[in-house]
Amino acid sequence: MRRFGAALLGLVLAVVAFARPAHALSEPELLVERARVTALTLLTDPEYQNLKGLVGRARAVLILPNVIQAGFFLGGGGGTGVMVARGDDGAWSGPAFYTMAEASFGLQFGGQSSEMILVIMTQKGLDAIMDRKFKLGADANVAIGELGTGVGAAYGVGLSADVYVYAKSSGLFGGMAVEGSVITPRQEFNDTFYGQKTSPESILVRRQFFRPEAQALAAALSPRS
Numbered sequence: 001m002r003r004f005g006a007a008l009l010g011l012v013l014a015v016v017a018f019a020r021p022a023h024a025l026s027e028p029e030l031l032v033e034r035a036r037v038t039a040l041t042l043l044t045d046p047e048y049q050n051l052k053g054l055v056g057r058a059r060a061v062l063i064l065p066n067v068i069q070a071g072f073f074l075g076g077g078g079g080t081g082v083m084v085a086r087g088d089d090g091a092w093s094g095p096a097f098y099t100m101a102e103a104s105f106g107l108q109f110g111g112q113s114s115e116m117i118l119v120i121m122t123q124k125g126l127d128a129i130m131d132r133k134f135k136l137g138a139d140a141n142v143a144i145g146e147l148g149t150g151v152g153a154a155y156g157v158g159l160s161a162d163v164y165v166y167a168k169s170s171g172l173f174g175g176m177a178v179e180g181s182v183i184t185p186r187q188e189f190n191d192t193f194y195g196q197k198t199s200p201e202s203i204l205v206r207r208q209f210f211r212p213e214a215q216a217l218a219a220a221l222s223p224r225s
Contacts, residue, residue: 030194030214032095034065038115040220042168051166054119055221060085060126060204062098062118062183063112067167079116080186084217085126085204092218094210096203097189098129100181114167118183130200134183136165150208 020061025033041062043052055061064081074126078101084092121127128134165208202208 018079026058026180026192028097028189029213030104031065032193032217035063035095036217036220038065039063039117040215042115042117042166043220048166048168051119052115054121054164057115057117058086058121058158059123060129061221062120062129062224064100064114064118067100067114067116078167078181081116081191082217083120083129083200084214084221085120087207092214092221093204093207094192094214096130096198096200097186097193098183099186100183116167119164119166120162121164122162126204129163129183130185130204132184136181138181142165167214 002023042048043055045051060083062081062083066081067079078099080097080099082095084095086092096151118129120129187198190200190203194203194211196209198209
């Protein structure tokens with residue numbers, strides 16, 4: 001009986017080991033996949049054809065799959081996303097991770113989540129965001145444009161912006177207020193994803209780091225017509 005019990009336990013452990021995923025995705029790896037799905041969903045939405053055209057000419061793109069805003073008198077929120085930059089050869093870099101955090105004051109109730117894309121059209125816009133704290137709407141040298149109906153109307157500055165902000169929102173708030181949001185590199189995610197010490201510039205500009213998983217994200221940013 002004792003030998004039978006030991007054999008049965010061994011069989012159960014073997015089944016559990018076999019059923020366990022060979023590789024559980026880390027949080028940065030999961031975020032890259034979510035960014036891919038967000039990009040594919042928004043870029044193939046016929047309601048937002050202008051977004052596809054802008055991304056086709058963009059210098060870089062920052063994708064935030066889930067930006068949360070919630071408030072009861074005092075509102076705040078944010079989210080983490082990935083940024084890729086286009087090289088002179090037209091190919092996208094590997095992803096670098098960034099966090100957007102915002103806070104706003106006023107009478108507000110409810111909550112909202114948004115899929116957000118920042119389309120960075122110029123080198124000036126990329127330099128402003130890439131490796132330092134960048135506050136949306138505060139840098140007078142970087143023009144911010146509006147895309148979609150989920151972004152504050154204050155960002156409607158015409159068709160020559162350095163950065164376009166696009167948000168597809170759902171929830172009780174009337175729109176995602178992003179003015180004053182601060183964008184910063186998420187260094188621990190970068191180092192975890194690539195398994196060594198990195199910097200945004202080494203990923204996005206010098207392209208010293210790359211992983212095969214990023215190819216699917218690059219493909220999503222170049223959808224076929």
